[in-house]
Amino acid sequence: MGEQATLFIDGEAGTTGLGIRQRLAALPVTVRSIDPVLRKDAGARYDMMCAVDLVVLCLPDAASREAAGMVEAIRAEGRAAPRLLDASTAFRVDPGWTYGFPEMDPGQAAAIAASSHVANPGCYPTGAIALLRPLVRAGIMAPDFPVTINAVSGYSGGGRAVIEAHEHDDGPAFELYGLGLAHKHLPEMTRYAGLTRTPLFVPSVGHFPQGMIVSIPLHLDMLAGRVTGEDLRAVLTDHFSGSDRIAVADAQDTLSADTLAGTDLMELRVHCNESRRQAVLTARLDNLGKGASGAAIQNIALMLGLASPAPRAA
Ligand SMILES: NC(=O)C1=CN([C@@H]2O[C@H](COP(=O)(O)OP(=O)(O)OC[C@H]3O[C@@H](n4cnc5c(N)ncnc54)[C@H](OP(=O)(O)O)[C@@H]3O)[C@@H](O)[C@H]2O)C=CC1
Numbered sequence: 001m002g003e004q005a006t007l008f009i010d011g012e013a014g015t016t017g018l019g020i021r022q023r024l025a026a027l028p029v030t031v032r033s034i035d036p037v038l039r040k041d042a043g044a045r046y047d048m049m050c051a052v053d054l055v056v057l058c059l060p061d062a063a064s065r066e067a068a069g070m071v072e073a074i075r076a077e078g079r080a081a082p083r084l085l086d087a088s089t090a091f092r093v094d095p096g097w098t099y100g101f102p103e104m105d106p107g108q109a110a111a112i113a114a115s116s117h118v119a120n121p122g123c124y125p126t127g128a129i130a131l132l133r134p135l136v137r138a139g140i141m142a143p144d145f146p147v148t149i150n151a152v153s154g155y156s157g158g159g160r161a162v163i164e165a166h167e168h169d170d171g172p173a174f175e176l177y178g179l180g181l182a183h184k185h186l187p188e189m190t191r192y193a194g195l196t197r198t199p200l201f202v203p204s205v206g207h208f209p210q211g212m213i214v215s216i217p218l219h220l221d222m223l224a225g226r227v228t229g230e231d232l233r234a235v236l237t238d239h240f241s242g243s244d245r246i247a248v249a250d251a252q253d254t255l256s257a258d259t260l261a262g263t264d265l266m267e268l269r270v271h272c273n274e275s276r277r278q279a280v281l282t283a284r285l286d287n288l289g290k291g292a293s294g295a296a297i298q299n300i301a302l303m304l305g306l307a308s309p310a311p312r313a314a
């Protein structure tokens, strides 16, 4: 048996880093760590990056950019540079990086496996792209369709500061945010959904730790042809039929946001009233599961040529 690949998680004590760390127990890799006291020490991080095969960045955007710069410096010195998987928003629409959503297209898993720079998708975009891209690809939704995306996330989506606000100060029961209509996920949602018109995105956060629903209301007569809810469901079912993590489920009258908390799964639904010619598409996932650490584990396995571990399920 060959030597195990080595991996360093920069930001391993953070919300996403911890989730990845826990899931790594299911993969034959050696995780290298630096002394927590030195976790922000540029020299210690640089030395560690020189010594591993893969660096996973679980940092705020600015720190991710700085860390990616360290890897470029290693390469510029003519040394063997590690491959990079970044969990932040910094590189998701950067042409030099591969978008780490393996179920997005038939060739995406292979593109991730071959890439030296992979950007893990955002939690909201994971749901929105899964619902929209197959419809745009099938010609049912025009690329300039005026899409509205509503979403609610558990408070862990905001990282440590928001978690502390909710756990120590109680936090609001429910609040809309991003009302400047310029949320950081808009570029990746637009690009990878295949849209040319920026969607209207209204995120919200609730007083529960983990879970998420992304929902997209549609007037069916605005889509191409006289499509039915069943047509939309068939396109989504066909697209995700090979996935062990993404499933098209039956419509429900009510949908709670935290049902998939603790799992790496995502459920897509088409809720439809044919007589009114109206539908609401929904994606339910765990913002920390398929929305972050669960997706990162899939990408780590692909990049290291390992079998993907079974998804955490309910
Ligand atoms: N939470 C979520 O649902 C999701 C988060 N993400 C993304 O993942 C990344 C990490 O987010 P999250 O885990 O939530 O954030 P957290 O705030 O929970 O964790 C960030 C970690 O990075 C460390 N850190 C901050 N600055 C530096 C630095 N300059 N050098 C080294 N370490 C540093 C922090 O240490 P310390 O606390 O000591 O400052 C902390 O351990 C972000 O880019 C986020 O946008 C992606 C998908 C979902």
Ligand SMILES: CC(=O)N[C@@H](CCC(=O)OP(=O)(O)O)C(=O)O
Pocket (backbone or CB within 6 Å): 087, 088, 089, 121, 122, 123, 124, 153, 154, 155, 156, 157, 158, 159, 162, 184, 185, 203, 204, 205, 287, 291
């Ligand atoms: C509730 C909450 O604050 N959520 C975060 C997104 C979490 C996430 O997935 O963002 P990244 O993957 O891009 O880091 C936000 O809206 O900024």
